[in-house]
Amino acid sequence: MYKNRMLATISPSALCSAIAAASTSMVALPSAAQIVGLEEVIVTARKRQETLLDAPLAVTAFSGDQLRAEGLRNLSDLARVVPNLDVATDAQAQIYIRGVGARNPGINYDSGVGIYVDGAYLSRMQGGLLDNVDLASVQVVRGPQGTLFGKNTTGGAIIYTTNRPVDGWEGDFEVRVGNYDRQDFKGTVNVPLIEGTLNSRLSAWSVHRDGYIDNEWDDSERNEEDRVGGQGQLRWLPTDAVTIDLNLSYSETDQAGFGQDCNPIDQPGAGFLAEQLAPLLLETTGKTYAEHCADNGALGKDDVINDYFTPDTKEEIWQGIATLEWELSDSLSFKSISAWRDIESEGPTDVDAVGIALLTAGASTPATDGFQTDIFSQEFQLTGSTLNDKLSFATGLYYFEENGTVNLASGQGPLSADRFPGAPFPLPGDTNFLFYNFSLLDTETDNESMAAYVQFDWDLADQWTVSAGIRYTDETREFRRTRLVPDATVGNPPAQPLGGVIGGEVSAWLLPGGIETFNIAHDWIASIDPQNDQTVSVDSDDWTPMVSLGYSFENIGWVDNGNAYLTYSEGFLSGGVSEQLDPVSGELGTFKPEEVKNYELGVKLVALDNTLSINTALFYMDYTDRQLTSVKLNPTTGAPQGTAINAAESSVMGLEIETVWLPLSNLELTANLTLNDGDIDEFDDTQILGGGAGNELGLDCIELDTAPLEVCSIDRSDEDLPRLPEYSYTLGARMDFSVAGGTLTPQISYNYRDSVEYCQDRGSCVSGAYNQDRENLSASLTWSNETWRIRLWGNNLTDDRYISGGQFVTDTLGSIAGHYNAPRTYGADLGFKF
Template identity: 30%
Template sequence: MKKSIIIAATLAAPMYGQVAIAQNAPRAGNAIEEVLVTARKRDESLQGVPVAVTAVSAEEMAANNVATIADISKLAPSLDQREGRKQGAFSIRGVGQVRLNEVQADPGVAVYMDGIFLARNDSQLLDTVALQSVQVLRGPQGTLFGKNSVGGAILVTSKEPAEQLAMSFNSRLDTLGQRDLQVSMDVPLIEDRLLSRLTLASVKSDGYAEDDDTGRHLGDDDRLVASLQLVWRISDTLSMKSLAYFNKQDENISPHYCQQITLTGAMSYARTPGRSETYNEVCSESEKLIGTEKVKTENFGSVFTSRDALFGNTLTWDVGPGTLTSITSYVIKGDNFSDFDFDATDLLSVGNTSHVRDQLKRQGVYDDEGGRYTLGQEIQYTGTAFSDKMNYTVGLFASWESLDRQLSGQSTNEEGWVGFESLPGLPSLNMFCGLLPEDCLYVRGINTASLSSYDNTSYAAFSQLTYDILPSLQLTAGLRYSYEQREIHVELFDSQTVPPILGIPLPPSIPITVMTETQFNQLDGTEIELSRGDTRNGELDFERLSPMASLSWNASEHFDMAGVDDLMLYASVSEGFKSGGFNVLSTGIGSFDPEYVVSKEIGFKLDALDRRMRLNMALYSSDYKDIQVVVSTVPSLGAPELYTNNAGLAKMEGVEMELKWLLSDKWMLNASGNYIDAEFLEFDDETLDPITGAPTSVDRSDEPFPFIPKYVYNLSANYTTQTRFGVIDFVLSRNTRAEQFIGGDSAAGRPEFRDSATIKGFSTWSARLSWVPKDRDNVSLSLYGNNITNKEYIATGSAVYSGFGTNSITLGKEAHFGLELKYEFAD
């Protein structure tokens, strides 16, 4: 086998978003060769595209231990994903969707699989099995794509069927109980005409923490994936690619811990029937388990289950001077359920909707049949004009999405009863029962639920053209019209109120009573019944005209610069738009407005030193208007609720860099990273008094921007050598992230709490050693390790101090090492 680290596009018929590393390709003078991308819907060299784009092949993903597309964030500047989450929830340049309840808001970063838009965050976290490449496009994307995306786009391309009968096998084992298996088979059904590829994969692991009570593994993997592709070359001018993709997922959420910060939260002194500890006490016990691979959270729920099916058909027809493409898709999410224990303790179960689900099942209201589907149709025509001086794309897009009976609910524990040893704003309990022989508690019942059905309709017309003003000077302009309609139907369920027991009524505006310890503990096992409440409907419409323009110049064609092989400079401005939507709260339906981003960017792409060094850089400034942020409130002594609000104005400025440097025929250095300065200019929020529910305005514009590290960078060295035993390849990488603010409410953003609501930066190291035996280039064996220095770090979290007074944090995985075997056979 001839060793190669050349990056090249070699497939005969590149499809949407395709890029590959060529195997066994000769090295042209030990140079970094061309990367072919289709970021602008046509085959172009990465170095000639005036777009900030990162292209990662399947081989590069394997070399960097990438298991899901979330791990691409270690390679692509400005791409971020909250580690440990089962949802995608990607952001690019600080723009994206971090909400856990993914059905109520559109993602800010669009993910396309073979051109098919994946509409919700909980369908975006794709495994890398059967993938050919991933492209990450930074900044607003809409004038070339079906769905508008305010932050950027991730283009995922699956491997195409081979021309001949072939089979591949991939197996992986590691010290966290990872046991993955993948089998792919390429079968030509009609020679040179009808090709097929079937992939079956199982991804399993034991997780990386155990529940202290039950031994249940958290942060585990349990997925089954099946993919069937057909490529039919109907004629010389007409071809069709069909895809059927299935995913079955049954997993527990990642382990998370409680950190006690302040005792001023509404739930700080909360208790549940039958237990004497308060919330702040059990939080402190949870905190003691950090670093022990044990966790104390609820013994039920906290799961992520899903059944997904995707069917897509892409028809490509060469017509006249261009190509007509039709992309039809149907995406189904069947049995799906996810919850999350926001309070991160085994006392409360705020955010864990398992109890509410089971109760509605017993009442015959909920039957797990609430499903989702998305039907999409995109038609685009790409062609040339004016003696090939102009390239253009025009297109139409429509999607119809239905989400039926999506469950949400608000409760504090299984029974729904919560007691308080004290509450801010209320007098000491001694005033009510100081003469009694036992202590008293403020008590209220919290148990609500809702079943929400959504119908989302999107229509768009988009166009973009590129004109060669000079052979070295290009002008690109684009325009998009978007129309979004949102409809919602909500069935609300509520619970009975708690009558006064001691005969000492509180003001009617305070929905609580007073009980003795004995009376409160007698509620253990007594469930608050749900009763059907109001049915509410809502409808919203949004439309927007979004432009873009860019100018690129190949300076190397005019200036002879020492050591410079190619230098392309570009400048662009573009606007992104994301639809508004609905909030479903315990009090009913609310709404939030669309958000807008105007991004200005300048950059260059450089090949130098006889194409042994490649350096791409971009500087950008984004004006973010009506930014959709997740905030928390405590509605009148209820459990804290998360909802989406519009924050006014924000500004992001940053720089991105990617470097590849071929030092010799054996050594390659890679570096990538970004720096971002993000700040709110306007952020007017509203807080509710935890006792009366009365609203108060608060200015949060001086808070740090949440969930955005100021800088992230990745450094790696790749050594490859030919020995008498075969090819040895070694990669060592370091990924570094700065600290980030995780505040979820205005209390966490107050100056005295900001340090507590900020998680520390960290660096992790990974390595991979691969061996391809001599004269057996269809076999490879790899040893790999992630977080090899066993760094203990907080991956992500949330800080809600008005409600809990605590941080809920998710730790990253400890050091783990594995073995991977690949085998390929071709007839």
């Protein structure tokens, strides 16, 4: 008989034999005296409990024990073991499934991958890294989940479930040490309060690792980790039929941001801004941008020269989730999930990746408030079965509200000199020329979404099941944008405005008292341009249906049992309002919702006397108005800006295979393979180029007033889709041995991803510099018994280095910039449980 590790209490010895996280099934490796066999996996990705074998979904599931045994500490670690999952971490987590996600952390942009904690939707990238502490399970569902999980799941969903309080005292504590001064702690204690009625559970954690990038600009370390958090839970059982859970959590991040490497690139038309600013840079710094970039690149991957307007990334997140479950009868249950989330964040980006104050995005100053948002959601679910359990159903109502403000500065400078750019003589006295093209964007966003859904499963016959469902979503998004400019009294004595150097507003001053009188903590005043105060609202609604036909079988040759399914599903990703002005009209631009139709054929097998598991999914995803990113020219400031843009038609076709084999009672082998073919069929965009480059490239261009710049129409349908590897595979092996009153478990895992594309603008995609292969070799040696566990581990043992984050733009400055993944890391974990 199968055991259910997600539903039942696990003996400590079972921990020692948790499966390798590269597999899709949870496997308990028994001792030599027991029968070898795969363990049944229970998943809840369809809002009800069912076996992984029966679920007509491409889903990878992990128990909390597996996450701990494999050293998967946060969401980013899952990317090395889950097929078609990619997680990049700059200040926030950028998550992609099957090449679908989002880069922009702005409050009015959403990701195509939904993250859920205890049923509550987390809408923002901020705080999305999610340290894996006291979890019952994590499920990664691939493909659109628009019926049960709603908007913003065009790529898939990641579902976190925490451990609930139980009767009885128990605890689990672990410390981790490693190179780069790794010092982590996490601990959980379960405290019973009223037997059979009220229980509590408390967790705390801290994560610390020194940076592995040295910044010569200020002798700081970049790319560090420094997070703390806590979680408190209560479970109240007022009656046998009612369960009430309350989960309150807090997390805080305060760590040095990422340091970017930089190398100039010789590409036609690339670097229009660097060329435009060349006289200014030569006068104020003595070098061109390309020379500054080359100085940075000459230091190598782990040494940089980056200036930072604000040095650290900071986040504070409060979250509360209240869940009520009411068993109305043996076949009908009601659930209410209420959630709120409060986020405060700041994390500036050094866009230029050099050691001069050239381009900065999202800077915090004493006069700015940063990123703040309040989120509330409410869901009511009704699930049950009828017709002698032949028909099961899930239906519900959902409401989501988000109110946020962003008050952050971005721009160019400050750069100063004792003369005007190009002038042969210095200014009189102590007067300085100052280039400072900054502005403050003060934005407010109100997002509201309402939905209703229903889905049912009907057992047509002993072997056939049909599933069908539909969801209706209605959404309103209002965005107000006010642009403020520096108060002219930025010095003492006051600065004298000179007018625009780039764009039409003040971007240069004379400082009569010298550069030391410049006040970086100046006030802000309203812009004189009426286009800099705009409000735009967009409404959208959509129906997202699904239908699936499943066929179960058993005892066919070497196959013990299995299930095949054919699914059609739809999803959509919210459209919205761009944060920036349209470069042609000067109005706030909008972008359309992203819609997808998914066709999926899956086969799941258990074979060879329950020792072999094979799960496969063949899929085709047809996208309309795929949301990608472009770079435009701000009509007011003349500075480049990132903006969302729709690619009219695109598609992804792929094959995912996940296998687990137990050839011996103490040996487990895993092998996973993905093959992908992504195509952009229609993607019209514009590209900003230096004068004359458009003709050289054979493009249709319009010369701008800010000559010698030109805007050229381009067809980007020849590019690869972002974050979608052409193929990837994972190989793993582990064994269990009885040693010294416990179990010794050596294991090894190797993951390889081919041709992962991280580019953003046209120039970066054409360059091929951000299209990279990636590998990770990990190994560990664990000894454990009923109370203690010791684990020695190493990650990225081959020391494979690749660009894992950054700006991924080339047209603007003519450079390849980004920060690299962590080098080889190693250490030890010591755990104790009771």
